[in-house]
Amino acid sequence: MSKTGIGAPVRRLEDHRFITGAGNYTDDVNIAGQAYAAFARSEHAHASVRKVDASKAMKVAGVVAVFTGADLEKDAIGPLPAGWMIHSKDGSPMNAPGHPCLVQGKARYVGDPIAVVIGETQAAARAGAEALEIDYDVHEAVTDMMKTASSPIQLHDGAPKNTCYEWELGDKAATAAAFKQAKHVTKLQIINNRLVPNAMEPRSAVGDYDSGTGVSTVYTTSQNPHVARLVMSAFLNVAPEHKLRVIAPDVGGGFGSKIYVYPEEVVCTWAAKKVGRAVKWTAERTESFITDAHGRDHVTTAELATDERGKILALRVHTTANLGAYPSLFATCVPTYLYATLLSGQYDIPAIYAEVDAVYTNTVPVDAYRGAGRPEATFVVERLVEVCARELGIDPATFRKRNFVKKFPHQTPVIMMYDAGDYAASLNKACDIIDYKGFGKRKREAARRGKLRGIGFSTYIEACGIAPSAAVGSLGAGVGLWESAEVRVNPTGNVEILTGSHSHGQGHETTFAQLVSERLGIGIDQVSIVHGDTDKVQFGMGTYGSRSGAVGMTAISKALDKVEAKAKKIASHLLEAAEADIEFKDGAFSVSGTDKKVTFPEVALNAYVAHKFPSSEIEPGLKEGAFHDPANFTFPAGCHICEIEIDPETGVSEVVNWVAVDDFGIVINPMIVEGQVHGGIAQGVGQALLERAVYDDSGQLVTASYMDYCMPRADNLPSFKVDTTVTPCPSNPLGIKGCGEAGAIAAPPAVINAITDALGHENISMPATPQAVWQAVRKGMAKAAE
Amino acid sequence: MYEFAYHRPNSVRKAASLTASGEAKLLAGGQTLLPTMKQRLAAPDALVDLAGIEVLQGIELKGRTLHIGAMTRHADVASNATVREALPALASLAGGIGDPHVRAMGTLGGSIANNDPAADYPAACLGLGATIVTNKRRIAADDFFTGMFETALEDGEIITKVLFPLPRRAAYAKFDNPASRYALVGVFVSKRGRDIRVAVTGAGPCVFRVPAMEEALGRRFSPKSLEDISVDAGDLNSDIHASAEYRAHLVGVMARRAVLAT
Numbered sequence A: 001m002s003k004t005g006i007g008a009p010v011r012r013l014e015d016h017r018f019i020t021g022a023g024n025y026t027d028d029v030n031i032a033g034q035a036y037a038a039f040a041r042s043e044h045a046h047a048s049v050r051k052v053d054a055s056k057a058m059k060v061a062g063v064v065a066v067f068t069g070a071d072l073e074k075d076a077i078g079p080l081p082a083g084w085m086i087h088s089k090d091g092s093p094m095n096a097p098g099h100p101c102l103v104q105g106k107a108r109y110v111g112d113p114i115a116v117v118i119g120e121t122q123a124a125a126r127a128g129a130e131a132l133e134i135d136y137d138v139h140e141a142v143t144d145m146m147k148t149a150s151s152p153i154q155l156h157d158g159a160p161k162n163t164c165y166e167w168e169l170g171d172k173a174a175t176a177a178a179f180k181q182a183k184h185v186t187k188l189q190i191i192n193n194r195l196v197p198n199a200m201e202p203r204s205a206v207g208d209y210d211s212g213t214g215v216s217t218v219y220t221t222s223q224n225p226h227v228a229r230l231v232m233s234a235f236l237n238v239a240p241e242h243k244l245r246v247i248a249p250d251v252g253g254g255f256g257s258k259i260y261v262y263p264e265e266v267v268c269t270w271a272a273k274k275v276g277r278a279v280k281w282t283a284e285r286t287e288s289f290i291t292d293a294h295g296r297d298h299v300t301t302a303e304l305a306t307d308e309r310g311k312i313l314a315l316r317v318h319t320t321a322n323l324g325a326y327p328s329l330f331a332t333c334v335p336t337y338l339y340a341t342l343l344s345g346q347y348d349i350p351a352i353y354a355e356v357d358a359v360y361t362n363t364v365p366v367d368a369y370r371g372a373g374r375p376e377a378t379f380v381v382e383r384l385v386e387v388c389a390r391e392l393g394i395d396p397a398t399f400r401k402r403n404f405v406k407k408f409p410h411q412t413p414v415i416m417m418y419d420a421g422d423y424a425a426s427l428n429k430a431c432d433i434i435d436y437k438g439f440g441k442r443k444r445e446a447a448r449r450g451k452l453r454g455i456g457f458s459t460y461i462e463a464c465g466i467a468p469s470a471a472v473g474s475l476g477a478g479v480g481l482w483e484s485a486e487v488r489v490n491p492t493g494n495v496e497i498l499t500g501s502h503s504h505g506q507g508h509e510t511t512f513a514q515l516v517s518e519r520l521g522i523g524i525d526q527v528s529i530v531h532g533d534t535d536k537v538q539f540g541m542g543t544y545g546s547r548s549g550a551v552g553m554t555a556i557s558k559a560l561d562k563v564e565a566k567a568k569k570i571a572s573h574l575l576e577a578a579e580a581d582i583e584f585k586d587g588a589f590s591v592s593g594t595d596k597k598v599t600f601p602e603v604a605l606n607a608y609v610a611h612k613f614p615s616s617e618i619e620p621g622l623k624e625g626a627f628h629d630p631a632n633f634t635f636p637a638g639c640h641i642c643e644i645e646i647d648p649e650t651g652v653s654e655v656v657n658w659v660a661v662d663d664f665g666i667v668i669n670p671m672i673v674e675g676q677v678h679g680g681i682a683q684g685v686g687q688a689l690l691e692r693a694v695y696d697d698s699g700q701l702v703t704a705s706y707m708d709y710c711m712p713r714a715d716n717l718p719s720f721k722v723d724t725t726v727t728p729c730p731s732n733p734l735g736i737k738g739c740g741e742a743g744a745i746a747a748p749p750a751v752i753n754a755i756t757d758a759l760g761h762e763n764i765s766m767p768a769t770p771q772a773v774w775q776a777v778r779k780g781m782a783k784a785a786e
Numbered sequence B: 001m002y003e004f005a006y007h008r009p010n011s012v013r014k015a016a017s018l019t020a021s022g023e024a025k026l027l028a029g030g031q032t033l034l035p036t037m038k039q040r041l042a043a044p045d046a047l048v049d050l051a052g053i054e055v056l057q058g059i060e061l062k063g064r065t066l067h068i069g070a071m072t073r074h075a076d077v078a079s080n081a082t083v084r085e086a087l088p089a090l091a092s093l094a095g096g097i098g099d100p101h102v103r104a105m106g107t108l109g110g111s112i113a114n115n116d117p118a119a120d121y122p123a124a125c126l127g128l129g130a131t132i133v134t135n136k137r138r139i140a141a142d143d144f145f146t147g148m149f150e151t152a153l154e155d156g157e158i159i160t161k162v163l164f165p166l167p168r169r170a171a172y173a174k175f176d177n178p179a180s181r182y183a184l185v186g187v188f189v190s191k192r193g194r195d196i197r198v199a200v201t202g203a204g205p206c207v208f209r210v211p212a213m214e215e216a217l218g219r220r221f222s223p224k225s226l227e228d229i230s231v232d233a234g235d236l237n238s239d240i241h242a243s244a245e246y247r248a249h250l251v252g253v254m255a256r257r258a259v260l261a262t
């Protein structure tokens, strides 16, 4: 391993810029003559907008213009589309009404943008927005996903029963038959709580229009600028693709919430052309709470069938998924192909059947959030498995091992073909590190201090590296999910990598450079990573679903193969040897069996000088591109174990011990990977113990600030013990599986399994707040007294 | 935020005359006032910043009474050697308010003038029998906190300092609201001669004392004395973080823990 190559824990190159305040975020972009946008948003969860009277607003000093949905309609600016077609069980296509960027007719959630006011200053724009007179016809709202299908309240004309689809996956009859034979059935009601993503940087957009060239430019907080450009041109008619430049500069976290195209960036781009000046908008925090796509929000009934020895025979779920008021860009695939396809977990389950009803409510749209579907699946499977083991009186680790998939490749009954893994290895290692055998002693010691101590397992699996294009196409995706890369070698031998991946916290500028360093034998300081600008990078599918390593880096690797091949040709001329005799190692080309060599930078220079090879055979220059379409998903998996201590008097749960043993395949930078695991666990613990979005019956978001929405903080978490096992991923040459979401996927069931263990098997919903745990303790005490 | 005029007087008298007219507001640490202005929920014409007035600063022990200026920041109370020695319960209460940023800016005067039902200082003032000194008069803590976000202060009246009589024993037990880290329930307990006080914040609309607990502790100052005493959930707050019943339960737990910690 070289000092900066694959596997080296080098410090992140981008961090100096970030922690010294030298980053360049969208809100840092200022364009001469720029105006500001403020959005007037619906105060009601469900209301027809009869009229927007702008006469007072236009008189406010500094107000430049006011636009409403009617103005968008006039310019044929389309609604935001759903990008993934799902068919219901009966074969009918989903009901997916578009989301107008400014309300046309009805507002369907609190925060739905009704009008935009453009002002000379931010203050003028806001004052203008307050001065708008909006005449509402207020309708009753429905916020409860379990009531919406039977509610007389209709959100959309095109979606009867407020239902997007009623979908199924798996073999219903075979599953029912297995349940009939079963000796034991475990059944659970599971709520997967609604979360607000809370990226550190709020969303922001600066739209600009150049009347000379006719090019619109938008700087925006996006995880995938090319997809944003495609959607804005092909579906929304904002500008043709070649006249639209989307730049996502430094982006301060996304967690999925910045994958989608939102109304504000569309409106800023369009309005810039209307008013002839750049238009900037940056969300305030509460605005983020009521407009960023939320995550999760499932209600599930789940059942697991086993034989008398605890061998799993079948699994069956019925899930209701809340999509919010509109189907956001990827929302429809999250509770289907990103969820039910993972219901086999790490287990060999002969029959699985899943039904998913996706419904609309008068709430913020729900879409992918760190893990997207896979945390929901893992929570279902790992809760079922744990409870089942306890009911059968089998040690939960033993129960899991008995049911693990052991032979690969393994075809699950729910589409996925697991390619490699060693689930027992990570479970065993985690048990060793946490000293599972010593748990009883720790529990007794805690009891002496008045604490209830519990232990919880989570042996999770996820599907990352999304995704093989033809496969997702056959399942309804509107796009392919390959990635592109270009390697530009400069005459002086340093390298620019242009990638369609987008870094918003992941550290690509470091890890991608490590790959180049490894391959070309140059230092990581000789590499720069160019991303996030549609004028620089030809195309890309962006970053989400832990795909940048497995898919994005593989594209880079393929382009590097081509660079190396061409450089070899040039080197053979420089060294006056046959190409077949040239070896490339440690940054130098040599003639095998001799000490004749030439360094990579010398070859680069010669490629551009082009004096020493016949340019009739070899083109000058050294620049290669590649597209990579993955052959399969990747399957990171692992085992997290957590120990919790509960104060029975107050109900406070403290996470006191955490071991994570993950199999991410080949690891590029162990330090970055560990950071990703830490962050993921923090979010998972947040979901399990602290976070939830709460709507009241009228559709107001009660938890619209940090006073009421509880984010995990450092003192909520212990020091994690993080380790890995390695089975290289067979479907990409680097052996990478991906690590970005694992923590958030693994953590919630580990926490709830530990709490229920401590409480003596009470089922408890997330978040397990002190009050909820206290109530469970009291119920347990009442039961014991009976 | 709307536009406003900004004044920074150097005396209490000037501050009082600046606030006498119109819609001016006193500005202390700004930790409550500025966020409400940013959210455009408050729109004073003018802010009168008290930070330039020296007499409002400082901590001094005079005999058995601790004097703390209204503009003293939470961080200074928390770290001050005199407070830590003479009234450690107050130092640790101040050190448990919000986060380091809030403690570096927020002030004693601002906190009690605001009288947030979940704030910590009101529990200390009531739980220690403090006296609130203003530019006009002295007000006993028992008379000062009159309701939710309400105090005995008249318009334009300025708190200059708070006098804390030193107890023989005192402690504060706080159960944090997990999200805001304000007090979901906080109980301040003190004993000074025969004056025993149990003051509760966070649980109800305004800080309050629990006479039944005070009497029981008067008989025997021990956590055991509180075991059978409960407060009536009917008077307590209920919200997404905690039901009134849970808060009532926590009052008992925190009171016992405070007594144990004295």
Ligand SMILES: Cc1cc2nc3c(=O)[nH]c(=O)nc-3n(C[C@H](O)[C@H](O)[C@H](O)COP(=O)(O)OP(=O)(O)OC[C@H]3O[C@@H](n4cnc5c(N)ncnc54)[C@H](O)[C@@H]3O)c2cc1C
Binding pocket: B025, B026, B027, B028, B029, B030, B031, B032, B033, B034, B050, B070, B071, B074, B096, B097, B098, B099, B102, B105, B106, B107, B108, B109, B110, B111, B113, B114, B118, B119, B120, B121, B153, B157, B158, B159, B160, B180, B181, B182, B183
């Ligand atoms: C994130 C966060 C967390 C917090 N957590 C806690 C917590 O855990 N516990 C807690 O107790 N508090 C908490 N606070 C509140 C904080 O401690 C401040 O004490 C409180 O905001 C008010 O003090 P201030 O000095 O900032 O007053 P300001 O915000 O400046 O003023 C508040 C009000 O008091 C008036 N006022 C100020 N000084 C005087 C005076 N001398 N005389 C008369 N009127 C005056 C002002 O006009 C205004 O109406 C938190 C605040 C924040 C922002």
